[in-house]
Amino acid sequence: MNELHGKVALVTGGSRGIGAAIARALAARGADVAITYVTGADRAAEVVCDIKERGRRAIAIEADAADPAAVAAAVDETAELLGRLDILVNNAGYFAAGALCELGADEFDRMVAVNVRGPYTAVRAAQRHLGDGGRIISIGSQIAERAPFPGLALYALTKTALAGLTRGLARELGPKGITVNLVHPGPTDTDANRADRPESAGMAALTALGRYAEAGEIADVVAFLASPGAGYVTGATVNADGGWAA
Secondary structure: OOOOOEEEEEEOOOHHHHHHHHHHHHHOOOOOOOOOOOOOOOHHHHHHHHHHHOOOEEEEEEEOOOOOHHHHHHHHHHHHHHHHOOOOEEEOOOOOOOOOOOOOHHHHHHHHHHHHOOOOHHHHHHHHOOOOOOOOEEEEEEOOOOOOOOOOOHHHHHHHHHHHHHHHHHHHHHHHHHEEEEEOOOEEEEEOOOOOOOHHHHHHHHHOOOOOOEHHHHHHHHHHOOOHOOOOOOOEEEEEEOOOOO
């Protein structure tokens, strides 16, 4: 479990949920890790502490994914403080569900800013630091593949946009030896989407496996895409969704 030794990763939105699991998984494989957060400084500090206990370096940077200047600064700060940047994981996201008459310009602007412009801005900043063997991995959603009930159109739009961004970036950055991939998680047990809620049974039933994922299961997929073993995988969308889209 040391295939990422000497590498530096930045995980946006890495203080909780899937992002925290990804940060810990990369550290477990030898990487030094920076995370960004917006709220919950205590939880960000806990992730940093866990990583340091593994003998890896770690930092937490307060940065709103909706703020382009903050996103770019977080990328540059990671490279400056940890000495380099090899892996970028665009995990920070914003979710709001509602009918067309309920979600207006403010919700549209916020969701696009965080879910689409945020990753784009992070990649623009990161490509200055990434070299041959660099990895860019974005976290989408199974909703981009299948929206099973009303109220998800805006969220699905933003997560579907990441597929086109991933393919375009794979072509643009491939000549530099940088891979770009997208992971669509299925229903995942986190604080924001607990598997023990009454309504979660219906979500689990939409998967082929009939259950929620553990955050670590999604993190393991991301860790593989960040590893040398995934060097010939780029422009791909990987459904880690328990068969949601099957």
